[in-house]
Amino acid sequence: MEVQTTKIHAALLASPGIGHLVPVLELGKRLVTQLDFQVTIFVVGAEPSVLESQLQNFPKSSIFNVVSLPPVDISGLVDPNASIVTKIIVMMRESVPDLRSEISVLKLRPTVLIVDLFGTEALRLADELNMLNYVLIASNAWFLAATTYFPTIDGKQEDEHIIQQKPLIIPGCKPVRFEDTLEAFLVKNDELYLEYLRIGLEIPAADGILVNTWEDLEAKTLQSMRDTKMLGRVTRVPIYPIGPLVREVKSPALENPVLDWLDNQPTESVIYVSFGSGGTLSAKQMTELAWGLELSQQRFIWVIRPPVENDTVMLCILLGRRKWM
Known part of the structure; x- marks a missing residue:
């Protein structure tokens, strides 16, 4: 008897901005071409012309399905002078209901949801729809280490880093100098600060983390995130280095x-x-x-x-x- 097999259907969620869209598109291409997945990519806040120009980089426009989520009005939800990162985070939060609606009408329901850094609030939607969920970190493992570790430090460590400007000591990883720290952590209890703390806590709640790096490049950091006696006690989930996610440059x-x-x-x-x-x-x-x-x-x-x-x-x-x- 011939056994019928069904492709794994993965839904990917991309935040606004080319820096988020391109890695998600490249990951989608890999899932299709290397793992034979079916892929649907949901895009938030992309201008049609920008999205179309990015899709022209792929040999077949039908390599995956791309869905633009409706634009959301966040003017009443965020201060006009707020940082662009804060606005993106709020936009992603307000797009979750539309994501739920779009997924519900798909003929073949995805069984996996992959979100990028600012889409972690959609992880609860994946739980609701009985989907596996993963977070894509388009930056490097060191950035991931700082993002997930900072929300767990005590007040004394935070004051030493932010007020006294001492390096942030991350177990098993290279310390983060104050000059290199994340801007989101500089103003305590600011909206961006609170949003980043939430993201740092939500990332380890996923079923796994995909990082745009590779073993030889950041071996020490990756080892720490997998060691439960070091940073692994914070991350707690499998870490998969999948990098480098780069776009091939055409010869012209x-x-x-x-x-x-x-x-x-x-x-x-x-x-x-x-x-x-x-x-x-x-x-x-x-x-x-x-x-x-x-x-x-x-x-x-x-x-x-x-x-x-x-x-x-x-x-x-x-x-x-x-x-x-």
Whole structure:
């Protein structure tokens, strides 16, 4: 008798922003091409043109199903001056009912839900619908360690790190210098602070954590998160390094003057500066950073995002090209 097999159907939830969308799309591609999953990707807050441009990077548009969740109005729920991260978190929270509705009408119900960093409130929905649930950390294992450990420290440790600016000691991991700490932890009881504490506590509630890293890159940190005598007593769930999640660059994109310039530089001699999809700086900050890079005497490539004043952009271009290009 022929045995009928059914593909595992995984639902993936992507937060707003290219930095969240791209890793989720790349993970979806891997699940389809390497594990033969059926995949449905739910996207929050993506402009149709942006989403379509990202999907053009895939050889087949039908490789997985992509569902754009309806936009949500959060104007009455968050201060207009709140950080972009706070707004994304609130937007993800308000999108959970729409996610539930979209999943309920699928002909084949997913049995696995994978959310990214800001989608952890949807983990309860997975429990409600009897789905396995996982969290995708598109950053590295060290970021995961800091995020999950910080909510468990006592007041004395927190004051030492935030007020006295001492390194945050994470069991079995490299300490986090105050200068490198997460911005969300700097203002105690601020909305962003409280939201990040919640996320740090919810991540270990999943059935597993997928991290965009690999064993040889962060062996010490991964070992600590698996050791119940160290950070494993906090994470408690399986950790799966699945990285690097990177997008393949098509050959025409390689014909680029920036890449040609890079090829002519000494190995590991160039600083790459980028603040991500939500990292817009003021014109004054841009100017200061530009001069700082110039005075450092280091080769650099800087990705500049709008809005910035034209004279600031010109200053950055001149500084970069005058010395290095």
